[in-house]
Amino acid sequence: xxxxxxxxxxxxxxxILANDCSQYAQSPQALVFDDFVRIYFSTRAxxxxxxxxxxxxxxxxxxxxxxxxxxxxxxxxxPLGGLGCFDEHGIFPMNVLRHGGAVYGYTCGWNRRVSVxxxxxxxxxxxxxxxxxxxxxxxGPVLAPSLHEPCLVGDGFxxxxxxxxxxxxxxxxxxxxxxxxxxxxxTYKIGHATSLNGVDWAKEEARRIIRDRLGPTESQALPTxxxxxxxxxxxxxxxxxxxxxxxxxxxxxxxxxxxxxxxxWLRDDEASLLAGTPGDWDADMxxxxxxxxxxxxxxxxxxxxxxxxxxxxxxxxxx
Amino acid sequence: MFAWxxxxxxxxPQAVEGRVWLKEFAQAPATLVFSDFVRVYFSCRxxxxxxxxxxxxxxxxxxxxxxxxxxxxxxEKPILGLGDLGEFDEFGIYPVSIARxxxxxxxxxxxxxxxxxxxxxxxxxxxxSRDGGNTFVKLGNGPVLSYSPDEPFVLSGPKIRRxxxxxxxxxxAGRKWKIVAGRxxxxxxxxxxxxxxxxxxxxxxxxxxxxxxxxxxAQASPDVxxxxxxxxxxxxxxxxxxxxNREKGYRIGYAWxxxxxxxxxxxxxxxxxxxxxGWDSEMVxxxxxxxxxxxxxxxxxGNQVGRYGFGLAVLDGQLK
Numbered sequence: 001x002x003x004x005x006x007x008x009x010x011x012x013x014x015x016i017l018a019n020d021c022s023q024y025a026q027s028p029q030a031l032v033f034d035d036f037v038r039i040y041f042s043t044r045a046x047x048x049x050x051x052x053x054x055x056x057x058x059x060x061x062x063x064x065x066x067x068x069x070x071x072x073x074x075x076x077x078x079p080l081g082g083l084g085c086f087d088e089h090g091i092f093p094m095n096v097l098r099h100g101g102a103v104y105g106y107t108c109g110w111n112r113r114v115s116v117x118x119x120x121x122x123x124x125x126x127x128x129x130x131x132x133x134x135x136x137x138x139x140g141p142v143l144a145p146s147l148h149e150p151c152l153v154g155d156g157f158x159x160x161x162x163x164x165x166x167x168x169x170x171x172x173x174x175x176x177x178x179x180x181x182x183x184x185x186x187t188y189k190i191g192h193a194t195s196l197n198g199v200d201w202a203k204e205e206a207r208r209i210i211r212d213r214l215g216p217t218e219s220q221a222l223p224t225x226x227x228x229x230x231x232x233x234x235x236x237x238x239x240x241x242x243x244x245x246x247x248x249x250x251x252x253x254x255x256x257x258x259x260x261x262x263x264x265w266l267r268d269d270e271a272s273l274l275a276g277t278p279g280d281w282d283a284d285m286x287x288x289x290x291x292x293x294x295x296x297x298x299x300x301x302x303x304x305x306x307x308x309x310x311x312x313x314x315x316x317x318x319x
Numbered sequence: 320m321f322a323w324x325x326x327x328x329x330x331x332p333q334a335v336e337g338r339v340w341l342k343e344f345a346q347a348p349a350t351l352v353f354s355d356f357v358r359v360y361f362s363c364r365x366x367x368x369x370x371x372x373x374x375x376x377x378x379x380x381x382x383x384x385x386x387x388x389x390x391x392x393x394x395e396k397p398i399l400g401l402g403d404l405g406e407f408d409e410f411g412i413y414p415v416s417i418a419r420x421x422x423x424x425x426x427x428x429x430x431x432x433x434x435x436x437x438x439x440x441x442x443x444x445x446x447x448s449r450d451g452g453n454t455f456v457k458l459g460n461g462p463v464l465s466y467s468p469d470e471p472f473v474l475s476g477p478k479i480r481r482x483x484x485x486x487x488x489x490x491x492a493g494r495k496w497k498i499v500a501g502r503x504x505x506x507x508x509x510x511x512x513x514x515x516x517x518x519x520x521x522x523x524x525x526x527x528x529x530x531x532x533x534x535x536x537a538q539a540s541p542d543v544x545x546x547x548x549x550x551x552x553x554x555x556x557x558x559x560x561x562x563x564n565r566e567k568g569y570r571i572g573y574a575w576x577x578x579x580x581x582x583x584x585x586x587x588x589x590x591x592x593x594x595x596x597g598w599d600s601e602m603v604x605x606x607x608x609x610x611x612x613x614x615x616x617x618x619x620x621g622n623q624v625g626r627y628g629f630g631l632a633v634l635d636g637q638l639k
Contacts, residue, residue, distance in 0.1 A: 083503060084437040084472050084496040112435035116405040119432075121466060138468025145442070147459030147518070150406045174460075175405035184404055199468075 001256075003274055003300060003315040006067075008281045010060055011311040012043055015072045019056045020045045026055070026308035027093030027222060027288040028301040031103065031131055036061050036070055037294060038131055039301065040077070040105075041312060042092035054080065055090030055110065059131070064295060066314055078105065078125050078134040086111050086121040086141050093222070093288070095157050096131065103127040104198055105134045106167070108154035109141065116175045116184050120154035121145070122167075124199060142199055143169060148206035150174070152188050155222050158198065165195040166262060168223035168234065171206065178242040187241040190220045190234075192263075210236065210257055211267050217241040220255070225262075226291035228298050228317065232259045235273075235289040235300060252287035254302065274300070274315060281305060282313060321573075321590030323617055323632040326388075328598045330380055331628040332363055335393050340365045340376050346625040347414030347476075347540065348618035350609040351424065351452050356381045356391050357611065358452060359618065360398070360426075361629060362413035374401060375413035377428060379452075384611070387631060398426065398455045399446055407432055407442045407462050414540075414605070417452065418479045424448040425517060426455050427477040427488065430462060437496050437503045441475040442466065443488075445517065464488065464512065469524050472496075473505050476539050479517075482550075486514040487579060489527075489541035489552075497535060499560040506559050509541040511580070527582050528554065528574055535559035539569075543579075544608040546615070547639035550576045553589065553606035553617065563623075565593065569604030571619065591617065591632055598627055605629075608638070 012025040021043040031038045038061050044053045057077045061070040078094070081087035087109020095106045107123040121141035125134035143153050152172030159166055171191050175184040189208045193201040212218045223236045234257045240250040254274045257265040276283045282304030290301040298317035304310070332345045346362045360379045367373050376397035383389040398415070402408035408430025415428040426446045434440050442462035446455040464474055473493030480487045492510045496503040509528045512520040530536040541554045552574045558567035573589035574582040594600045599621030607618045615634040621627065 081471075082495075083498075084434070084440070084493070084505075086466060086471065088436060113405070114433035114435060115409060119405070124468070136468075138471070140466045140468045140471030142468060144465040144467065145407060145461045146465060147445075147461050147463055150402075150459070150461035152405075172405070174403060177404070186405070 001273070002318040004318050005274070005277065006314040006316060008304070008311050008313040009062070009066060010039070010041070010069070013310070015060070015069075016074070017043050017058050017072065018074055018076055021056055021058065024055075024307075024309050025058075025311045026303055027290070028303070028312040029093055029095050029290050030292040030294070030299070030301060031096045031098070032292065032294050036063060037066060039312075040094055040096060042090070042094070047089070052112070053090070055092035056080070057091050057094045057107075066299065073132075075133070077132070078107065078136075081109055081111075081123075082139060085109070085139050086119075086144070087123055089118070093155065094125075094134075097158055097160070099160065099198060103131040103134075104158065106156040106158050108156060116186070119145075120152050122153055122156040122169060137199065143167070143193065143201055143203070145171075146203060146205065149191065149203065152186055154188075157222070157224050159225055161262060163196065165198045166225075167193045167195070167201060168209075168225060169193065170221055170223070176241070182242075185242050187217055187219050188221065190223045190236060209265050210234070210255070213255070213267065213269070214238065214240060219244075221252070222288045222290075224289055224291045226293060226298060228293070232262055233257075233291065234259070234265060235291050237287040237289060248284050251285045252307075254286045254289050274302070276304070281310060288312075320588050321638065322635040323591040324635055325591075325594070325599075326631045326633055328621065328628050328630040329382065329388055329618075330359070330361070330390070333627065338393070338395075340397055341378065341393070342366045344375070344624075344626050345628045346375075346620060347605045348607050348620075348629045349415060349417050350607065350618065351417050351419065352609070352611060353381075353384070355384050357384055357387060358382075359629075360415050360417050361625075362415060373411070375411035375431065376401075377412045377415040377426075387616075399428065399457060402430060402460060406430075406460050407440075408444055409433075410439070412444075414476060416477045416479045418481060419452075420481060420517075422449070424452040424455075425479060427463070427479045429475040429477060437505075441473045443474050443477045443490060458518070463518060464490065464520055467522060467524075470510065470522065473507055475507070476541070478540070478542050480543050482545065482579065486517040487543070488512045488514070488520060489543055491539055491541070495535075497559055504559060505537065506535045507537050507539065509538045509554060511541075523580060527580070528552075528572070529584050531572070531584065531586060532556065533558060537562075538572075540605040540607070542607050544638065547637060548577075549639065550579055551608070551638045552576070552582060553608055555604040555606060557602075557604075565601040568602035569624065571603050571606050591619070598622060599630060
């Protein structure tokens, strides 16, 4: 499998964004229309109360050459959740798919905690105006912590195969302080759930579907599944759980696994899948992949250095 | 109206010695009857930390069956440890509800975490005892009942029951956080779920008890008891703001049902109210009904939601 890197295609600093957002365009997610591609991403505003970040969903419409910007959303796509709700402090990411004339948006909602920085859960919001705005089905999540998935349920990616909705997502296995004066760091793994209606989900309950390559403290995030060459391919990103933000070599890179039945996945990312380009926007980190098909080609959107502070880029599968 | 005769306060946590985790509060009593004693599970607290914040533990006291005002023993330890860093029950296990089934005893408990924008969040966990209710092991380090689209936060106050070979869980679900004098106060309503195995739950997703004193009335402790062909629910309710006093604090309400899902509220029949003076003069709350040797008892909390312990009342007559 070889990818042709097309470079960075969107820089949030070059556009005016709603909700006073200025930096970050994280976790791009594509919705293909007849004559353009809408790419949702999460961008950030500063919380006036405490200087912390709030993640908001925005989108950019691009021509199908995936180079030329048509427009950037200038309104709120989905407001943040209410006081005490799971998505009060951010939505990052939102995964979209068409279903029954509507667009379903699976949100990863963030809420801040005291002993650890945050917890997350997965919500569902539905758009009936072609993906311009989304309304929650309720103030609470559709996928939340459970007996053996105690925290940090998030990063839902949903696709329908036959009559079954499949969701690949992540769940936390725990928080740990790696040194006495460090803030707690989390570890999460990729899991799987299914549903008949996209609302009521049955988890496989803590089955770790992707084998660890970096050992038990490998964190795996942002699964995305696409079918090509007669097989199912999952892309995701993975990193060490501690000292990963600035320590090159411990941060996010892109992983890959294949499956023939959507259940058992064979990991095969021993060889670097999508190496960063030295000195370029993705030199130090590659993360938050999103695979999609458009007009017969397979593309991979992803973020580069600093978790996507300066935007996202694109690669195209070489058939 | 039911005729409850108050018997007085049974247990005072301040009187217990040698347990740093049991200094104040004996909340949400739940009974398990043994051949010659009655075990009352309850939730308690060590003294508050430097910031005035509490954690809660759950434990038990054994009362003589022949005289419920005689304490046989107080547990040496909490029945469960608090959760690990970042888990749902890191800062408290309160309240707990207990049910015997086959050769095990199950505990359903509310686990507390602390949040930034609101003071806390709560979800419901499950633990099992295989030694008759002395020690418990959590089924997992996450919750067995968690948030869902219509129940976004504060799932608490579990009451586990078994009727007709099914598990029933009554609990409360947060409706909103209401800002009162600059501080978020939770509004919650009584809900229920059913299960075949006690682990996979189907929520009914509706408020079971109409709000009476105001739309934002907070309801808690939905304690269901079957007697004389009907289901009886005693619960407590309070105003949503300025409720830490006699006027607007917790009172005990009553509802009945013939099918466990549709409930008719009739607080006028509850038959128990605050006393003119003493340990339950400002509020009565967290009712729990149990039967013992042909009599029907109500365990409940008094002032400051059980800060100074719980008491008992006995029914003159029957629940019907």
